[in-house]
Amino acid sequence: MSPTVRPGQHAMEILDLRPACTTLARVVGSIRDDQLAGPTPCPAYTVADLVDHVLGLALAFTAAARKEELAGPADPSGDGTRLPDGWRDLAAERLDALATAWADPAAYDGLTTAGGVELPGGVTALVALDEVVVHGWDLARATGQEYDADPDAVAACLEFAASFEPPADDTGGAADTGLFGPPVPVPDDAPVLDRLVGATGRHPHWVPA
Structure with a gap:
């Protein structure tokens, strides 16, 4: 049995997405219907749009972990008008499946694809964790909820996000x-x-x- 390590350890080891996914599911489950039209820290997204995006990204990154082809658009969009009945329970189910999928050592083998981008399995897991943690903060802040983010997940995501340098623009500057x-x-x-x-x-x- 392969050991499970916390997210702050080597990026290519197995990440524990369970705490972050559980927290995001709790946040989504506490959103009131009258909050769905409200703004979020993502300027183009309402709360409903961002919940729809979470539903889509959970499916996409679960499929990536399983090396399965996902039917439909490659990039999970955010369209709150298509939230299904029972979206709170559906979010919890999909986030549970996401955490379970990335607990499988086979998910980290070789390359996989999410959002139309092919990346090593371990890097894709970090992208998934980053999406869950940051969008959890987005939704908690947008709906006035406390956000008890997993400290190890936050540390791993910060290290990952900080590794990206803004690309040069046409003038050679940042x-x-x-x-x-x-x-x-x-x-x-x-x-x-x-x-x-x-x-x-x-x-x-x-x-x-």
Whole structure:
């Protein structure tokens, strides 16, 4: 039996997505219907749009772990108008399947594809973890919930996000872009979650207008 290590350890080892997925499922399950039209830290997404995106990314990254071809668009879109009945329970089911899929050592073997991008299995697991942790913060902040993020997952995601340098623009300078959006400067001594949020293009103190 292969050992399971925490996310802060070697990136190509098995990651434990369970705490982050459980937390995101709790956040989604606590969203009220009257909050679905509200804004989120993702400017193009309402709460409903982002929940739809979470449903899609959970499917996509579960399929990536299993090396299965996912039917439909490669990139999980965010369209809140198509949220199905029972979306809270569906999110919990899909996030549980996501965590289970990436607990399988075979998920880390070779290359796999998610969102139309082919990457090594271990890197894809980190992308999945980053999506779950950051979008969990997005939804918690958008709906006024506490966010008890798994510290090891946050640390692993920050290391991963910080490894991306903004690509050069046409003038040879640094383009204003990042893994999720233009990075927001955050003090080095800020809490780790705040630094992750900033590295992924969010203002740590964002609140709904």
